[in-house]
Amino acid sequence: MSITYCGGTNKMKPMLPTYYPEAPKSTDWRYEVKYDGFRAILTIDAHTVKITSRNGKELSSLFPEISTFINDLDLKSFLPLQLDGELVWLTNEAKADFFEVQWRGRLRKQSLISEKANFTPCRFIVFDLLRINGNDLTTNSMSERRKMIKNLGEILELPMPPNPNDKALIQLIESYVDLDKAINKVILLDGEGIVAKEIQSTWQEGKRSTSWIKVKNWRAVSCFITALNKENGYVSLAVYKGNEITKIGSVKNGLSAHDKSILHELIKQNASEEDEQFFYIHPSICIEVQFLHVYEENELREPQFSQWLLQTSPNECTWEKFVISQFTFPDSIQISSRDKPLWIIDDKQVIKVEYLQYLREVSAFFLPFLKDKLLTTIRYPHGSMDNEKFFQKNKPDYAPASIKTFWDEGIEYMLCNDIETLLWFGNQLALEFHTPFQKAGKVKPDEIVLDLDPPSIEFFSLAIKAALEIKKVMDSLNIQAFVKTSGNKGLQIHIPLPEDIFSYQETRMFTDFLGHYLISSYPDDFTMERLKKNRQNRLYLDFVQHSEGKTIIVPYSPRGNPFAGVATPLYWEEVGERLQLKDFTIETVPNRIKRLGCAFKDYRHVNNGPTFLEVLSFLKQKKTNS
DNA sequence: GGGAGCA
DNA sequence: TGCTCCCAACGCTGT
């Protein structure tokens, strides 16, 4: 066997999985989530960190955040260390976005790279350990290597399974004993697929091995053929959008040689037209095509022929069915009326599965704010366009038993602590999620939220002005504050506090002080006047809203308003005259997170406790003096 | 969205 | 079988 030295000139070619349509199922195998990113080997010695791609390209300078993170780890006793894994842009526990990492890999401008590294860092997901302490482990069995990875992860406190909301940039893959559990997880979280690994297998350099088997999480669409490309053999695919034929992509792979020749003959013989490049054919031949996901509206990623649809008429291949086919959910998640329209934005419908997809996309950032809080949802059983809506707190009898509940004042509240529950709420058409400021069972708030709601959208600039004034005060007090849109017409300031320390009476002293400061500084802009008729067009500082029993819209909750607004965490730099609330919707927020990250990612990492205590004692003193 | 109560 | 109804409810403040 050959030994590869760290820092040497040898290029380590990774062991590769073999593609199978189905995973082997036995106790000799373990199952891992397959992430869509760059396969890479991480080599760390006392002086250098190297990230090497599958084709031997050096990636560490393109992803400097990984090296920076590693340099802060205490690895001395493990060096030289070599890890096998995937460099990814993590969406959730079981999904990575290939386009984001690919785009990152193409950046060359240093300033842009470091900006991205800071706001939307990529992560290295470890699934194998090749060397530790300089000892070669590649001839050890997979199960032995796995044990050592787990051990290393525990010592270094690296997250497992991966979590995009965790600041650690090296994270560990989970290894499942149960195939169905792994598949269920991947389908639930819209992942790429799984890799099955034989427990006795060794790590074989540069080899495509049948000890590692990859299985993809395919989506499938029924469509018809419109053309054959003479040059490259690609077949154009389309569906009906009303009466119009709409292209959805093209496919070449997946056909046997026999099927391929049948298909090409069929198109040539029935062609309605022919030019230099294509044979064209009217809708008649229907096929099912598998793909991983759709990009740019009408291109399929990794399309594959899966079967002939001889019994299907082209009329049955519709755009609506195509949209639904993109989103698969495990059988354990029951979804009714998948195509029900919930919002209509400029003639474009957002249907129920697209809403569920939104929830799944933001879940890693949304769920932490719902965790262990008594939930009030607003349900729109006929979508946001209909007048009928109602609040719901109590767990209905038909809710799944798996949902955790908490009794408070005669109400059995539901807690939304996991993605399954979130999707259940989504299927129930809960479009808005509201929570109090304290965790279930606690009497003291863990945050202050200030609601800056202008009298109407025309006066939105007042909310901006108030937010920026409050930011100035917070900066001068050295208190860290966060800002988000309400999803409707205003802004909200969040101030995280340590849990269960300060009382509502104390936070009230602070909001009173802030309110009085603002109205005395800008009496024409802000008011604390309760009576509407006395407010004129001033912004009402409803700081009374901050008390026990009151609720506030949760970050990343959608709103049941016509433009599908989302309560969106913002960066302070974005708060200015150019801010447009209509830009923050269920259509835009998932991409926003990919481009800019979550603006609240430090929310539970800041400690406002000591400074808030100081400010309070100052306010208390002021009160006794006056 | 889904159950219950009712005709 | 189809219809209608239900699904929250608190606290603060000015008069």
Added chain:
DNA sequence: ACAGCG
């Protein structure tokens, strides 16, 4: 006590 506000 009650209306008005969120």
